[in-house]
Amino acid sequence: MKKLFTLLLALVLVLSLFALPASAQSKGVIKLGGLAPLTGNYAEYGKGFQIGWQMALDEINAAGGANGYLLEIDVKDSQGDTVVSSTMATAFAEDEEIMAILGDFTSGACKANASIVDRYGVVQLSPTASAPDYASMSPFCFSIMGRQDGEAPYLATYVLKKYLGVTKVAVIRVDSDWGLSCFENFKVQADIEGLEVTEEKYKSDETDFSSIITKAKLSDPEVLVVMDQGAAVSAIFNAADSAGWDIKHVALGPGTSEQVVSQLMTPDNIIVTSPFFFDPQNAELTKWKEEFAGKAGFDPTVHPACAYDTMYLIKTAIENIGDGEITRDAIRAALQDVEMVGITGRIKFEPSGDIQRDYMICGVENGEWKVLEGFDYVNQ
Amino acid sequence: MEYFLNQLVNGLSQGAIYALMAIGYSVIVGVVGMVTFTYGEIMMIGAFGAYYVFQFVGVNLPLALLAAFASSFVLGIIVYKLCYERFFNAPRHISLLCTIGFSMLIKNLVQIVFGPEAKPVLNIIDNRTFSIPLGGAVSIDLKLLQIVIMALVVVLAVTLTLFFNRTKSGVALRAVSQNKEAAYLMGINVKRTAMLGNCIGCGFGGIAGILLAIYYYTISTTTWGGFSMKAFSASVLGGLVDLRMSALGGLFIGIIENLGITISSATFRDMFAFGFLILMLVIRPQGFASKKGSRV
Numbered sequence: 249m250k251k252l253f254t255l256l257l258a259l260v261l262v263l264s265l266f267a268l269p270a271s272a273q274s275k276g277v278i279k280l281g282g283l284a285p286l287t288g289n290y291a292e293y294g295k296g297f298q299i300g301w302q303m304a305l306d307e308i309n310a311a312g313g314a315n316g317y318l319l320e321i322d323v324k325d326s327q328g329d330t331v332v333s334s335t336m337a338t339a340f341a342e343d344e345e346i347m348a349i350l351g352d353f354t355s356g357a358c359k360a361n362a363s364i365v366d367r368y369g370v371v372q373l374s375p376t377a378s379a380p381d382y383a384s385m386s387p388f389c390f391s392i393m394g395r396q397d398g399e400a401p402y403l404a405t406y407v408l409k410k411y412l413g414v415t416k417v418a419v420i421r422v423d424s425d426w427g428l429s430c431f432e433n434f435k436v437q438a439d440i441e442g443l444e445v446t447e448e449k450y451k452s453d454e455t456d457f458s459s460i461i462t463k464a465k466l467s468d469p470e471v472l473v474v475m476d477q478g479a480a481v482s483a484i485f486n487a488a489d490s491a492g493w494d495i496k497h498v499a500l501g502p503g504t505s506e507q508v509v510s511q512l513m514t515p516d517n518i519i520v521t522s523p524f525f526f527d528p529q530n531a532e533l534t535k536w537k538e539e540f541a542g543k544a545g546f547d548p549t550v551h552p553a554c555a556y557d558t559m560y561l562i563k564t565a566i567e568n569i570g571d572g573e574i575t576r577d578a579i580r581a582a583l584q585d586v587e588m589v590g591i592t593g594r595i596k597f598e599p600s601g602d603i604q605r606d607y608m609i610c611g612v613e614n615g616e617w618k619v620l621e622g623f624d625y626v627n628q
Numbered sequence: 629m630e631y632f633l634n635q636l637v638n639g640l641s642q643g644a645i646y647a648l649m650a651i652g653y654s655v656i657v658g659v660v661g662m663v664t665f666t667y668g669e670i671m672m673i674g675a676f677g678a679y680y681v682f683q684f685v686g687v688n689l690p691l692a693l694l695a696a697f698a699s700s701f702v703l704g705i706i707v708y709k710l711c712y713e714r715f716f717n718a719p720r721h722i723s724l725l726c727t728i729g730f731s732m733l734i735k736n737l738v739q740i741v742f743g744p745e746a747k748p749v750l751n752i753i754d755n756r757t758f759s760i761p762l763g764g765a766v767s768i769d770l771k772l773l774q775i776v777i778m779a780l781v782v783v784l785a786v787t788l789t790l791f792f793n794r795t796k797s798g799v800a801l802r803a804v805s806q807n808k809e810a811a812y813l814m815g816i817n818v819k820r821t822a823m824l825g826n827c828i829g830c831g832f833g834g835i836a837g838i839l840l841a842i843y844y845y846t847i848s849t850t851t852w853g854g855f856s857m858k859a860f861s862a863s864v865l866g867g868l869v870d871l872r873m874s875a876l877g878g879l880f881i882g883i884i885e886n887l888g889i890t891i892s893s894a895t896f897r898d899m900f901a902f903g904f905l906i907l908m909l910v911i912r913p914q915g916f917a918s919k920k921g922s923r924v
Contacts, residue, residue, distance in 0.1 A: 287736060288850055291744030423895045450894040455844050455851050458638045459889040466631060479746035479846055486750070486845040490771055492757035511748035511846055513755065546745050 275316040278574060280562065281340030282321045283351030283361075284555075285328035292478065292507065293353050296552030297375065298323050299544050301350060303536075304559035314563040317574065321559075326352050333357035334364060341368035348373060348579050350558050353551070355379035356425045362386045370576045371583060373561065375554035379429045383601035388580055392554055392561070392595055394523050394605030396429045401437035402607045403473070403500050403521050406625060409441045411609055412496060412519075414470040416444045420460055420484055421475035423449040430475040430500055454480065457487035465493060477501040482511035489513045504610050504617040506547035515612045523605035524550040524592045525619055536591060550592060557590030564588050633768045635890040636883065641774040643882020644781040645839050647875035649855060650862030651785060652832030658805035658869040659825030662720055665727040666707050667833055668856030669734035672849065674700035674834020675841045676738065679747055687752055693780075693835055700834025703734075704827035712826070713819060731853075739849050746848040749841045777839055784835065785875060788828075792871075801825045805869060833859070854898075861905045867917025876916050880904070 282301055285294035301321055309318050324340075326333035333352045340346045341364055348371040352358050358377040365372040366386035374382070377391040378399070408414055417438065421427040431447060438445050446467040448460050461484070464472065472495045474484045485497045496517065502508045503522045509515045526537050526548070536556075540548045565582035572578055587596045595603055609621040649671065656664055677699030678692035685691060711726040756772040792798040803811040804821045812818045840855065841847040858881060863869075865877025881901050888900030908915065 287739060287744070291739060291850065292746070295744055423893075448894065451897070453851055453854055454894060454897070455840075455848070455854075456642055456897075457844075457894075458641070459635055459886040460894045462631065462634050462638060463889065479848055482746075482748070483844055483846055490755050490757075490773060490845070491769065492755075492771075507745055511746065511750070513750055513845065545743055 274313050274318045277320050278314065278317045278347050278566065279345045280319060280321045281346045281349040282323035283326045283333055283336055283349060283357070284323055285353050286325035288328040290328040290353050290478065292546065293551050294325070295544060296548060297351060297353065297555040299540060300552035300555030301559050303539065304556045308559065308563050314566040315569070317566060319563065321350065326357055328354060330357045330360040334360045337361040337364045337372065341365060341370050346370065347574065347576055348562055354426060355382050355429070358382050358389065358391070359385060362389050365389065371580050373558050373583065375558045376551050379425060380433070387601065390583060390597060390601045392557060392603050395602055397433045398604060399521055399607055400430050400433035400500060404434050404437035404441050404443060407498060407519060407521060407609055408443060408471060411621060412471060415442065416467065416469045417471050417473055418446050418464040418467055418469035419473045419475060420448045420450070420464060422452050422480065424452055427475050455483065457484045458491065461487045461491050461493065469495070471496045471498055473498045473500065475500045479511065482508050485518065486513050503550040505549040509612055509615060509617065515615055519609060519611045519620065521607045522550065522610050523607055524553060525608065525610055525617065533591060553592050557592050557595060560590055561586055561588060561595065630766050630768065632890060635886050637768055637770060637774065639883035639886030640879065641777055641843070642886060643879035644778045645836055645843060646858050646862050646878030646882045648781045648784060648832060648839065649836040649859035650866060650874040650878040651788060651871050652829040652836060653859040653863045654866060654869050654871050654874040655829035655832065656826050657863060659801055659822045660712055662723055663860060665724065665856070666731040666734065667859055668852030669731050670700050670703055670830045670833045671837030671840070671855060672738060672852045673703050673734070675837035675847050676742060677834065678838035679749060679841065679847055682749065682752065689752065692838060696834040696838040697831040700837070701827045701831040704830030705823065707830070708823045708826045735849065742849065744849060746846045749845055749847055752842045773843065777843060780839065784832065788832070788871070797824065858901065861901065865905060865908060865915045867915040870917040873916040
């Protein structure tokens with residue numbers, strides 16, 4: 249009787265192992281650090297990062313984790329400030345349980361953290377840093393946004409010269425390292441294309457653009473180009489509209505942002521470059537977009553979609569390590585060789601640690617984004 | 629010349645809003661007796677109060693202005709009770725630190741409650757521009773929005789002046805502002821009067837907040853600290869507690885900023901504003917006020 253009881257108990261224990269949820273069967277937990285501007289001027293993007301990461305993480309863990317490991321992320325608020333971001337990055341780097349850092353949002357913050365992640369030997373995978381010199385600062389620096397030396401020249405050649413056929417351009421840009429990088433890369437190509445360019449710049453916390461618009465009008469340009477992200481883009485175009493300035497609006501930076509459209513007085517007048525588009529015909533993307541909007545309370549831009557993809561990149565890298573030990577260096581080495589199709593498209597890192605993206609021209613019709621010219625426009 | 633005049637109009641419009649901000653700020657400093665660091669968030673709450681009127685009632689500017697005034701007025705009561713009244717007999721820096729902490733609390737709470745994304749404030753006033761000929765080929769462009777804002781600021785400033793000079797509460801506020809002990813000896817309830825003054829100042833800040841949002845077509849949760857500094861600077865230029873001179877300080881800052889952009893870059897906007905403030909204080913420490921300590 250005692251033997252039978254022992255046998256039954258053993259059987260129950262074995263069966264219960266199979267009945268346990270995925271989390272209890274995992275090999276362990278891999279902790280990640282997340283850097284995002286949850287407050288400050290870029291808070292909407294930071295919140296997007298947080299939700300994008302969490303959506304991917306929930307899916308990965310529900311499906312059994314990455315190679316049997318559950319993922320966990322500790323998101324810290326970098327406030328869009330390079331000093332705060334570096335402090336947070338150092339804290340993550342010194343925590344030996346953190347296997348990789350995702351973020352930050354701005355190229356400036358990522359560049360400030362480059363020497364830290366290099367010294368501690370931990371990956372910093374940014375969804376959005378686009379400065380051409382960021383990823384090459386350390387073998388541990390990665391980004392999937394694409395680089396400004398790809399997008400800004402595309403704007404000059406394919407949007408302004410080929411699509412709009414203009415020769416005189418007024419550029420209003422944010423006075424940050426990102427804005428400078430955009431403008432410098434744009435200007436080189438604009439000179440090649442024979443475009444006449446004037447430049448006005450403003451601080452990142454600027455709110456009043458009426459005097460900048462009055463100044464930009466002086467050169468009598470055919471198109472107004474804004475290089476920035478977020479609320480400033482719509483604020484500048486609205487200031488132009490309110491000054492009675494009838495001019496085509498072009499933006500480099502916001503992508504196909506629903507928020508920008510919702511804040512514009514004349515949304516149908518805007519054209520942007522974008523490496524990504526939420527195609528309403530694509531059921532999978534539409535479902536993702538709706539799920540994100542349900543959680544965030546606002547529609548996504550390309551930025552949270554990139555954040556979502558970075559979590560899957562880490563998962564794929566861990567899977568590619570296979571039976572090897574999961575270390576910071578192993579993740580770096582595996583990440584360098586990852587090839588994946590995410591929701592923002594195909595991702596394969598260059599030796600420098602960033603990726604080359606193709607761009608399309610998008611515009612707004614009746615308040616809805618649409619693709620004006622697709623990826624193949626460069627070949628036409 | 630035309631370009632210069634148009635920039636002057638831009639400066640006057642922005643300066644008018646700064647003037648309203650400065651008036652509210654000076655009322656608070658006058659009656660409470662110390663500067664505040666919550667003023668930016670008070671303006672923000674006023675702007676959000678009006679924004680939700682636009683959302684739920686439609687474009688009703690008088691009601692929105694009332695909502696802006698009321699929501700900031702109510703916040704003014706909370707600020708007064710938490711940051712000032714409890715520390716009347718404590719060292720002054722306690723209240724100052726309390727306003728800094730309260731400002732951070734409000735800013736983060738608003739981001740949690742209303743979301744961090746900027747909210748559009750579009751089509752509140754018709755987008756019309758009038759070209760006014762000044763003789764020869766010279767004309768200036770004046771937007772209806774700029775006219776409405778400047779007119780509103782003038783009306784509100786005159787209303788406040790009348791309130792201070794023609795009503796019993798206004799006279800009591802002036803008395804408290806000038807000498808609290810003497811006012812107390814004359815039978816004025818100093819605490820209640822100071823709270824009323826603080827709330828009126830906050831209410832004006834709230835109206836300035838929604839005017840800023842209408843002028844810039846958007847409400848952000850993150851830009852108000854800068855406006856608070858502009859209100860403080862304008863108030864300092866006006867001698868801190870002199871309403872008319874503070875308004876003049878606001879106008880000057882708006883004009884200096886915009887003319888600075890005319891000759892250089894918008895990147896240096898604050899450099900012009902604060903450079904002018906420093907220069908002015910070096911030459912004339914009491915600001916525009918006729919004598920140090922001149923009161924409402």
